[in-house]
Amino acid sequence: MYAAPHEIREAGVIRTDVVPGRQRLILIGVAAVITVLIAAFAVGRGVASDTGGGSSAAAGPTSSPPSGSGAAAVIQNFAFSPKSITVKVGDAVTWTNRDGTAHSVKSDDGSFVSQDLDPGQTFTATFKTPGTFAYVCGIHSSMTGTVVVQG
Numbered sequence: 001m002y003a004a005p006h007e008i009r010e011a012g013v014i015r016t017d018v019v020p021g022r023q024r025l026i027l028i029g030v031a032a033v034i035t036v037l038i039a040a041f042a043v044g045r046g047v048a049s050d051t052g053g054g055s056s057a058a059a060g061p062t063s064s065p066p067s068g069s070g071a072a073a074v075i076q077n078f079a080f081s082p083k084s085i086t087v088k089v090g091d092a093v094t095w096t097n098r099d100g101t102a103h104s105v106k107s108d109d110g111s112f113v114s115q116d117l118d119p120g121q122t123f124t125a126t127f128k129t130p131g132t133f134a135y136v137c138g139i140h141s142s143m144t145g146t147v148v149v150q151g
Helices: 021-046
Strands: 006-010 013-017 070-076 079-081 084-088 092-097 122-126 131-136 144-150
Touching (some): 084 092
Parallel strands (some): 070 092
Antiparallel strands (some): 006 013, 070 079, 131 144
């Protein structure tokens, strides 16, 4: 049932209360819940793990602990160094952010994706199949690199 707006008289001014008290509280509560959910999503998007992350695609790399040896890459001066890394099947690559801003590591085929890495944080992906894996910084698309995995 629709309730008519309430009129409130203050110092000769008539103000119409469009949303009565109880409905106003419900609207404020819903708005607060939505705001908290949006903030939680935004915070969760920017949190990075210092041990890595990524998907476990069967044909590509995973973020599991390395079973073989590994290689290291540095993120510095808005670039990946070295730009191309060659490893063997079973090896891992660990990227370390040495820049003053956040970066990420995202393969072109979606087989591995890091969270945003703040300065000093790392991401590790283990490569289980041979192939060439191009990647990019998910924040700065001009930053690119390649991992070549030999059988």
